[in-house]
Amino acid sequence: MKTSLxxxxxxxxxxxxxxxxxxxNFAIVEPYLEQAIGIENQNLFASGEEEDTPEFWVEYEGYRTWQKSGQILAGVIxxxxxxxxxxIVFALSRNALPGNNDIKKSLLLAGIMWFTLYIIPFLKYPANPxxxxxxxxxxxxxILYLSFIAISGFGAIGFYQLSKRLKNNKKVVALLGYGIFISAVFFAMPENPDKITAPMTLVNEFRLMSALGVTSFWASIGIILGLFWRKVFPQQETTHYS
Amino acid sequence: MSETRQINVSKSQVPKLAIIALGIIFAAGLFVVGFDQGHVFSLVYGEQAFTDLYIHELTHDMRHAAGFPCH
Structure with a gap:
């Protein structure tokens, strides 16, 4: 395998x-960000921290344009x-992933990583506007969010490694072990210390759109890397005959 | 009856240099988008970067949308 390729x-x-x-995100999350920032501004005016003046809105429009335009750039980064x-994970685990072509393998891995590194931590520490x-x-x-992601990710790897040493029911043991482990961590980890003061409808709809955005990333990376891999390293296609 | 079973698995090694390079890119990118509060630009602009928060503001919307803690 060529390093540069x-x-x-x-x-x-x-x-x-x-x-x-x-x-x-720009299409489906941005409207909720705008609503939430509108509430934030009203709170600033109500508390006297800011005044509802033309100067405020000029400054506001300046940095909101910067923030909004950064959505796409930050997405790429x-x-x-x-x-x-x-x-890295795909290259290291590709031979162990089921499936007879790289797109299926890549999509499966993307699904596993989406679940362990995003969905599980999201259930404990959901996105907030x-x-x-x-x-x-x-x-x-x-610290809490990163820790939970790391624990979930390394937990999944750990139980997978453990399952490889067991002869029967390997996948069931790994899945069950990970499920029990991450459930215990879920209840043991401290809650988000901040109270939600924004309307719950806004918060819940924002979270749904946010989750759809992140899901679009994992689906895309699974398909795109699988396609590239098949094109660039066709000789590495893994085949099984029984 | 004997069963013939053939499994062709790629033995291609994953380049260590690539893993190190991608690992650094992963950590740096995650920090910039998810957690920077002026730290990166403070290397050039000093304390003022913690007030300006250019990267924080640039990544603000993605930070919220991707689930990173923000304020």
């Missing part, structure tokens, strides 16, 4: 998937970043 297809796949993610992790979340707790919340 491997790196290039991983980065390009991540960039494309990130572009999809950013674009989907995040896509390249998470795509790099996906590329602006106005939810105190500045003072952002470091604590970041």
């Amino acid at each position: 491997f790196i290039i297809i991983v980065l390009v796949s991540g960039a494309f998937a990130g572009l999809v993610h950013g674009t989907v 995040l896509g390249v970043s998470v795509g790099s992790l996906f590329g 602006p106005t939810v979340g105190e500045g003072e707790t952002v470091i604590l919340r970041s």
